[in-house]
Amino acid sequence: MFDTVTSARTLMGVSLGFHICFAAIGIGLPLLLLIAEGIALRTGDETYRQMAKRWARIAAVLFAVGAVSGTILSFEFGLLWPTWMDFSGGIIGFPFAVEGIAFFTEAIFLALYIYGWDRLSPVAHWLCTIPLVVSSAASAFFVISVNGWMNQPEGFAVVNGKAVNVDPVAAMFNAAMPYEVTHGALASYVATGFAVAGIYAIAMLRGDRSEYVRKALVLGLAVAAVFTPLQIISGDLSARFLAHNQPEKFAAMEGQFETEEGAPLRIGGFPDTEDRTTRYAIEIPNLGSFLAFEDFDAEVRGLNSFPQDEIPDARLVHYPFQAMVGIGFFMLFVVAWFFGLAWWRKRIDPGRLLLLAIAATLPLGFIAINAGWFVTEFGRQPWIIYQLMRTSEGATPRDGIGFILLVFILVYIALTAGLALLLLRERRRPLELGAPPGEAPHAS
Amino acid sequence: MPLEDLAAGVVLLGLIAYAMFGGADFGGGVWTALASGPRAAQQREAILRAMGPVWETNHVWLILIIVALFTAFPPAFADLFTALLVPLTIALVGIVFRGAAFAFRHFGHGTEAGLPGMAAVFSVASVITPLTMGMALGAIAGGHIAIEDGVVTSGIWEPWLRPFSIFCGLIALTICGFLAAYYMTVRATGEMQEEFRNRGLLASFLLGALTTSALPVAYWDAEPFWDELADPTALAVIAAAVVMGLTSLVVLWRRWYVLAPPVAAGTVALVIAGWGAAQHPYFILPDERISDVAAGDATLTALLISLAIGAIILIPSLALLYVTFSEKTGGPAVEGER
Numbered sequence: 001m002f003d004t005v006t007s008a009r010t011l012m013g014v015s016l017g018f019h020i021c022f023a024a025i026g027i028g029l030p031l032l033l034l035i036a037e038g039i040a041l042r043t044g045d046e047t048y049r050q051m052a053k054r055w056a057r058i059a060a061v062l063f064a065v066g067a068v069s070g071t072i073l074s075f076e077f078g079l080l081w082p083t084w085m086d087f088s089g090g091i092i093g094f095p096f097a098v099e100g101i102a103f104f105t106e107a108i109f110l111a112l113y114i115y116g117w118d119r120l121s122p123v124a125h126w127l128c129t130i131p132l133v134v135s136s137a138a139s140a141f142f143v144i145s146v147n148g149w150m151n152q153p154e155g156f157a158v159v160n161g162k163a164v165n166v167d168p169v170a171a172m173f174n175a176a177m178p179y180e181v182t183h184g185a186l187a188s189y190v191a192t193g194f195a196v197a198g199i200y201a202i203a204m205l206r207g208d209r210s211e212y213v214r215k216a217l218v219l220g221l222a223v224a225a226v227f228t229p230l231q232i233i234s235g236d237l238s239a240r241f242l243a244h245n246q247p248e249k250f251a252a253m254e255g256q257f258e259t260e261e262g263a264p265l266r267i268g269g270f271p272d273t274e275d276r277t278t279r280y281a282i283e284i285p286n287l288g289s290f291l292a293f294e295d296f297d298a299e300v301r302g303l304n305s306f307p308q309d310e311i312p313d314a315r316l317v318h319y320p321f322q323a324m325v326g327i328g329f330f331m332l333f334v335v336a337w338f339f340g341l342a343w344w345r346k347r348i349d350p351g352r353l354l355l356l357a358i359a360a361t362l363p364l365g366f367i368a369i370n371a372g373w374f375v376t377e378f379g380r381q382p383w384i385i386y387q388l389m390r391t392s393e394g395a396t397p398r399d400g401i402g403f404i405l406l407v408f409i410l411v412y413i414a415l416t417a418g419l420a421l422l423l424l425r426e427r428r429r430p431l432e433l434g435a436p437p438g439e440a441p442h443a444s
Numbered sequence: 445m446p447l448e449d450l451a452a453g454v455v456l457l458g459l460i461a462y463a464m465f466g467g468a469d470f471g472g473g474v475w476t477a478l479a480s481g482p483r484a485a486q487q488r489e490a491i492l493r494a495m496g497p498v499w500e501t502n503h504v505w506l507i508l509i510i511v512a513l514f515t516a517f518p519p520a521f522a523d524l525f526t527a528l529l530v531p532l533t534i535a536l537v538g539i540v541f542r543g544a545a546f547a548f549r550h551f552g553h554g555t556e557a558g559l560p561g562m563a564a565v566f567s568v569a570s571v572i573t574p575l576t577m578g579m580a581l582g583a584i585a586g587g588h589i590a591i592e593d594g595v596v597t598s599g600i601w602e603p604w605l606r607p608f609s610i611f612c613g614l615i616a617l618t619i620c621g622f623l624a625a626y627y628m629t630v631r632a633t634g635e636m637q638e639e640f641r642n643r644g645l646l647a648s649f650l651l652g653a654l655t656t657s658a659l660p661v662a663y664w665d666a667e668p669f670w671d672e673l674a675d676p677t678a679l680a681v682i683a684a685a686v687v688m689g690l691t692s693l694v695v696l697w698r699r700w701y702v703l704a705p706p707v708a709a710g711t712v713a714l715v716i717a718g719w720g721a722a723q724h725p726y727f728i729l730p731d732e733r734i735s736d737v738a739a740g741d742a743t744l745t746a747l748l749i750s751l752a753i754g755a756i757i758l759i760p761s762l763a764l765l766y767v768t769f770s771e772k773t774g775g776p777a778v779e780g781e782r
Binding site for chain 2: 067070078083089090096097104167169396422
C-alpha cells in the first residue's frame with residue numbers, strides 16, 4: 001500500500017476531481033435555469049418551462065452528490081492534512097466560513113426552487129434562481145480564493161513556525177485570486193453549457209429532433225458560446241500571471257527546461273525529465289515569450305534554473321495543460337461552427353458530424369476542468385503552501401491512510417454507479433409536455 | 445466575554461442547530477428502519493416527504509461547524525481529526541451514504557427511475573452516523589484524548605471506544621429518534637399520529653434512562669468531565685434540560701401536539717448546552733483550553749462578523765423554507781416502498 005503522503009494526496013486528488021464536476025454543475029446549472037424559466041415566463045413557452053422542470057429534478061440529485069462530496073473534502077482537511085490546517089486554518093478559514101454561508105443560501109433556495117413549483121407563484125419561483133446564481137458564484141469565489149492563497153500566500157507573518165499578524169481579508173484577496181477565481185467560475189458555465197448541449201446532441205443523433213430538444217441544445221450552446229471566448233482570454237491572463245509570479249509552474253506547463261530568450265510555444269510534445277528536454281513538440285518560434293511577457297525576445301526561465309527539489313514534475317503539468325488548452329480551442333471551434341452554420345443557413349439544422357462534435361463536448365468540459373486542476377495542483381508541488389510548507393509536511397502523522405483511500409475509492413465507485421444508473425433510468429421517462437401550467441404532476 | 449469564548453459559543457450553537465435539524469433527519473432514518481405495523485409504508489412515506497425539501501439545508505449546519513472549527517480553533521481541529529480519525533471517517537462514510545441514498549430514493553420516488561435498496565442504505569447510514577459522531581464527542585468530553593506538546597499521543601481506538609464514549613454515541617442516536625418522532629407528530633394525522641406519539645414516548649423514556657445512567661458512567665470512566673459537571677452554570681443548564689425533558693414527556697402524553705416540536709428541540713438544545721457549559725473553559729478535556737487553541741483576534745473578529753451578517757440572510761431564508769414546506773402528510777395511502 002502507498003505511504004501516508006502518497007495516499008493522502010491520491011485521496012485528496014480523487015475527492016477534488018469528483019467534487020469539482022458537481023461543483024461546476026452547481027454553479028452552471030442555476031444560470032441555465034434562470035434563462036430557461038425566464039424565457040418561459042416572458043413568452044409563455046411551455047417547452048422552456050418543461051426544460052427547467054426536468055433540469056431542476058436532475059439538479060436536486062446532482063446538488064446532493066455535490067453536497068456530500070463537499071462534506072468529504074471538509075473532513076479530509078482534518079483527516080489527511082491536520083498539520084497544514086493547524087497552520088492555515090486561522091488564515092484561510094475565513095473564506096471557507098463565508099462560503100459556508102453562501103452554500104447554506106444555495107441549499108435553501110435550491111430546495112424552494114425544486115420543491116416549490118406548486119407552492120410559489122411563477123414569478124416568485126423564478127426569482128429563486130437569482131440567489132442560486134449569486135450564491136453559487138460566490139461559493140466559487142471564496143473556495144477558489146483559498147487555492148489562490150496556497151499559490152500566493154499573503155496576509156500573515158511567520159514567527160517560530162506559527163502564523164502571526166494574520167489578516168484574513170488580505171489572505172483572501174491574494175494576488176492569484178482574481179485569475180484563479182475567474183478561470184474557475186467561467187469554466188463552470190462553459191462545462192455546464194456544453195454538457196447540456198451534448199446531452200441533446202446525443203438525443204438528436206438518435207433521431208429526436210423535437211422542438212424541445214432543439215431549443216435545449218441551442219440554449220446550452222448559447223451559454224457556452226458566451227463564456228468560451230471569455231474563458232480563453234482568462235486562461236491567457238492566468239498564464240501570464242504565472243510567468244511572472246510562479247515561473248516554475250509556467251515552465252512546467254510549457255515544458256521549458258532551459259532558460260531561453262525568445263522561447264517557442266510548444267504544442268504537444270513529451271517532456272523528458274531524465275534528459276531535461278521536451279521532445280516532438282510543434283514549436284512556434286518566439287510565441288512562448290510573447291504570450292508570457294508580450295515581448296517576442298523576452299527571457300523565459302526554465303526548470304533547470306530552480307533548485308531541483310523545488311520544482312514540479314513537468315510531465316504532470318505539461319500534458320494536462322495541453323489537454324486543457326486543446327479542449328478550450330476545440331470548444332470555441334464547435335460553437336463557431338454551430339452558430340456560423342445556423343447564421344449561414346438561417347435555420348438550426350446541425351448535421352451528423354457537428355452533432356458528434358457537440359456530443360463529444362459533454363464530458364470534455366469536465367475533463368478540461370480536471371486537467372486545469374492538475375495544472376494548478378501538480379504545478380505547485382512540492383509545496384502545499386508555495387515556498388513555505390511542503391506537501392509532505394502538511395500530512396497527518398497517522399498510519400493507515402492507504403486503507404482510508406481504499407474505502408473512499410469504493411465509496412466513489414458506488415456513488416458514480418448509483419448516479420449513472422439513476423440518470424440512465426431518468427432518460428427513459430417521458431416528458432410532461434402539454435400539461436397546463438400549475439397542474440403538471442408534482443415531481444416528487 | 446473574550447472573543448474565543450464567543451467563537452466557541454458559535455461552534456456550540458452550530459452543533460445545537462445541527463442536532464435540532466440534521467439530527468431529526470437521522471432520526472427519520474431510524475424510524476424508516478423501525479417502521480412497523482399495517483401503516484409501515486405510510487410511515488416511511490411521511491418521513492420521506494417531510495425530509496425531502498429540507499435535509500440538505502439541515503446538513504449544511506455540519507459544514508458550518510467544521511469551517512467555524514478550523515477557522516477559529518485550528519490546532520484543536522487538527523488534534524481532533526488526528527485523534528478521532530477512525531470514528532470521524534466512519535461518520536463521514538455514513539454521511540455520504542445517508543445523503544446519496546436519500547437523494548437517489550427521493551429522485552426515483554413515484555417514478556420508474558428508482559434504484560432498489562436505497563431505503564435500507566439510508567436507514568443503516570442514519571444509525572451509524574450519529575452513533576459514531578456521538579462517540580467522537582464522548583471521547584472529547586471523556587478526557588481520553590491524550591495530547592502532549594500539541595502532538596496527539598492516544599491511539600486510534602481507545603478514546604472513542606470507552607464506555608462513556610459509547611454511552612454518548614447511544615445518547616446521540618436516541619436524540620435523533622426522539623426529535624424525529626416528536627416532529628412527525630405534528631405532520632401526521634389520525635392513527636399515524638398516534639404511532640409517532642408512541643415512538644416519541646418510547647424515545648423520551650430511553651433518552652431519560654440513558655442520560656441518567658451516563659452520570660455514574662462518567663464518574664467511573666470520564667473523571668475530568670464528572671468534575672466539570674459541578675460547575676454551577678453547567679448544573680443550572682442540566683437542571684433546565686431535565687425540566688424540559690419532563691415537559692416534553694407531558695406534552696406528548698397529553699397530546700398537545702402543537703407544542704411537541706419546540707419542547708423536543710428545547711430539550712435537545714439544553715442537553716447539548718449543558719455539555720458545552722460543563723466543557724467550558726476546555727476544548728478537549730482534560731488539558732486543552734479554548735484559549736490555548738484559539739486563532740488570533742483578527743480571524744475571530746472576521747469570522748464572527750461574517751457569521752452575524754450571514755445570519756441576517758439565513759434566518760429569513762430558513763423561515764421561508766420551513767414555512768413553505770410545513771404541511772401535514774399521511775392522508776390517503778400512497779404506493780409502498782420497494
